[in-house]
Amino acid sequence: MKNKAAGHRRKFLKSSVYIGVSAIASSPFIQRCSSKEPDKEKKVKLLTTDGTLVEVNQSNLMKMSHQPASPKEARKGIPGRHFVMVVDLSRCRNARKCIKACDHHHQLTPDRPFIKVLRMQDNKASSPYWMPKKCFHCDNPPCVKVCPVGATYKRSDALVLIDNKRCIGCRFCMAACPYSARVFNWGKPKPQSTDHSYSPETSVPSQIGTVEKCDFCPDMLRQDKVPHCITACPNGALYFGDQIADSVTNGSETVRLSTLLRDKAAYRYHEELGTEPNVYYLPPSDRLFPFKEAPEGQPS
Amino acid sequence: MAKDKIFLNDQFNQKVEKDLLAHLLPNKKVGNIFIFVLLAFILVGIYAYYRQLRYGLIVTSMRDYTSWGVYISNFVFLVAISLVGSLFSSILKLSKATWSTPLTRISEIIAIAAIICASVIIIVDMGRPDRFINVLIHGRIQSPIIWDVIIITTYLTISVLLLYISLIPDLAICRDKLTDAPGWKKWFYKVFSINWHGTPEQNNILHKVSFMLSVMVIPVAFAIHTVTSWLFSTTWRPGWDSTNLGPYFVSGALMAGAAVIIVAMYFIRNALNIKEYLTDKLFDHMGKLLVLLSLVYLYFNINEYLGPAFKMVGVEGEHIIELFFGKYASMYWLVQVFGLVLPIVVLVFAWGRKPLPMLIISILVLLGAWFKRFLIVIPSLQHPYLPIQDVDESYRHYIPSWEEWAITFASFAGCLLIITFLVKLLPVIPIWETKKEEGNEPKQQEV
Incomplete structure (x- = not known):
């Protein structure tokens, strides 16, 4: 029971780390990247806002509209x-x-x-x-x-x-x-x-x-x-x-x-x-x- | 006999030149004090405008409902005044009312001064004067404001031309006679008289051009004030929802224009000591003209208020009650009685058309004209279709702030300064049209 809870917690922590990384990775053009296990998908290298280079699965990339529409x-x-x-x-x-x-x-x-x-x-x-x-x-x-x-x-x-x-x-x-x-x-x-x-x-x-x-x-x-x-x-x-x-x-x-x-x-x-x-x-x-x-x- | 006449004419002409050029030579200090006072008003106005640029239109008393204030009503007033130029140099000229000839130049000078100040005031009213260029870049011809911009520039151009074309022979006289004028003045007369020698060919061109201009200026002058009235009648406001507004504005403008000429006549003839040219008889003529114009304006006034006051439709009716019995009633009735009815009553009598009574009446007319435009602009804005609620109490009233008054007075001072400058620079009575010459029938005689 305890073990199971600890496992959950570990999993939770692990995923929150991923989320943290993904938050860093969300430059103006990326909204999120998931914590899926790496597989043979094509990867994309991205520079985060603080200058760290990260690798993300291409399928996880999503374009986000960050800025509201320009006057034009x-x-x-x-x-x-x-x-x-x-x-x-x-x-x-x-x-x-x-x-x-x-x-x-x-x-x-x-x-x-x-x-x-x-x-x-x-x-x-x-x-x-x-x-x-x-x-x-x-x-x-x-x-x-x-x-x-x-x-x-x-x-x-x-x-x-x-x-x-x-x-x-x-x-x-x-x-x-x-x-x-x-x-x-x-x-x-x-x-x-x-x-x-x-x-x-x-x-x-x-x-x-x-x-x-x-x-x-x-x-x-x-x-x-x-x-x-x-x-x-x-x-x-x-x-x-x-x-x-x-x-x-x-x-x-x-x-x-x-x-x-x-x-x-x-x-x-x-x-x-x-x-x-x-x-x-x-x-x-x-x-x-x-x-x-x-x-x-x-x-x- | 003929020789005698020529001799007499020569004598007369020399006297005319002497009298009408006298004020262009360096003279008394009186004018300088006047200019100093005007400059003081302008400086205070500039300081007020500096405050407005720094803090925004918040320094005015205008707020979301009363979103236009004295700037706009003063703009309408100045545009109204500017119509006087066309009245004299075109309408009276074309209708062969030769008695008005001595007044043409004064009226053109006033017209130009007023239209320049009107343009300045409209820029003062803008929330973002720094973006004025947008009017040229993004201008939409559908907007009545663009119509106004176009017509004001056109009218200003034609007015400057009208003044200048009729000035050329006089500038030549100045060039030839004013040998002891300051250097810059001599230079000015020489350059701007563009080699005028009064040859038949030159005269021919001059007459053609000035005739063409005086025909052209009529529709433009009517348009300038009609378009200004459309700034109001093209909006969805009960108080301005009137097809009468165009002629109502134009007739009011001509009346105010005649009054401003009388005031100008009075002061100019005293300051320059030219009572022989701006005669009592001329005041009499102007008095009759003012009565006529006042009666036309009275007609349009009745036309403007009777319909809505009879029907009392919704907000329009509330607006009428506000004017007739409400918080604007005292201003409304003072304007109508002293600015419209009293002038008609006084000026129909010969004693009322003497210079001093005329001066007093004309000042009343001008005050009435200014406050009338206030009454046209502000109370209508305070009567929108949906009630004024859910706002601060200050949004319901409008009493202009000191900055607004300072800028308004500065605009008058600016107007007077331009007039004073031009009067000091140019012969205020057209000399060449006053002089008696063979084939050029004397115009003064008919006065």
Whole structure:
């Protein structure tokens, strides 16, 4: 019994050594190499980051995408995709976890969040409700139309992104956006820790004098993951998915987009403006929570 | 008889030259104090801009909702002022209103000064002025900002040409007569009068070119302010969602332009002591012109507000209430009453068209014009479609910071400095058009 445990431990230690070696070996181009017994496979010699020469089986090599897409690559959409978001207003109780997750991943300060949760009331007779608001990634985007330098652009996968290395800070897009989705770096952004170079797909690092906004986290989408806000929502109010695949998920359930939109009578804000948003809202009826006003101290 | 007339004309012409060239010789210190004050304003503005470059636009009071502030409203004001050049050197000239001839050069000088300062201010408003080159590298012709860049450079070019072409004969007079001017001035007159001797052939070319330019400048002048209005009406904002905005801006600009000419006339005729040329009669004409332009602007004002105020649609209605009864109400009504209604009332009377009342009214018109543009830009930005929530309280208000004021005043000072410099360098009244010559009907007589 003891022996067996010791053997396990030895095995564990042995494998962790291998993992250690493999971690060293993971230069920007290699993700992992396994601890398989050496056989007659072709080997590849690699130089680790600390200068040690190692030998790895070729079959164990995997290309990894380490850097996010460059500003040039980020102008092309992910082929065959059309991203949409659905917000179920009946499930939002202003928990603000989406804002927190977004602020964390985009390294934002609370004074310029990409997501706002608005207290909406359509008319005096109906109850107020909370409306999480991001960029609507319109199919007919006013911001893209007015940008003088093409710093903000529309991609084939429906995303509207900003290249903050090209933005001249004229703020015409902010004036044009009817949903006030955009924020500006009025001062120097707080120092951001990142080992990646700038990409419009991560919006990090921010630059003084340029415009920013919700980007639908394309770096996550490239890894077939959903944006951070979706997984952060404790109530599953936010769905994200692909219109072409006709499916959206809120992290716990995956549903058919067309069915969801049809059955719940989804709508978009200010349809009459002709902006064709890619964020749908499900009406705040049959709510999970009764409406409660925001606590003191929360900016409103 | 004919000989007598020629003799009288000669005498008159000599006097004209003497009077209108007098200020180009080294003269009194009064102007120098004025220049010193202007330079002081500009230096403070430069310091404010240095702070803005160092810390970012955070030194302004602009924030995410009020993302455009006095820089943009001041830009619109300066572009409006610049329209005056085309009004005098083209619209009035082509409609044969000869009384306006003494004012053409002043108006062209003001136009150029205003358009230069407008271009500077728009660069000051940019978050990344260091990337201005991107406008040329990545410029998208679909964007109204690119339209504005193109039209401003075109208008500036034509305005400089208009000023210069009509200056050539006068520069030749300066070259011939101002023998005791400082060396650099003499050099300037000699080089820029490009060997003008008033031969029939030269005159012919001059008339052709200036006629062509004065026709060309009309569509460009209308375009410059219409495009500026499109910067607003092409956005998805309730307060700017108006097809009226183009003519509304142009008519307001012509009115402000006439007012600025009156102010300039008043000070120039006192400073240079040329009351014989900028006569009371000329003020009377300008007063009538200002009434006409004010009435046109009044019409477009009513047109701009009546529809939305009648319907009171959603956010548009809230915006109207804010202007009429809300936090901008006092500014709004002061502007409308003192900047628009009062001038019309006062200037229809002959006593109102005397120089001093005209000066006061014109200053009111200019103040009104400046604050009107503030009222066009800022309250609309504070009324977006979705409510302003979840932001710091400071995002809901906009009171310009000292840096913004300093830069705004510096832009006025810069404008005045360019005007002062040109007035000290050039004859402010076109001498060759004032002189009586055979075949060149005297224009002063009709004043």
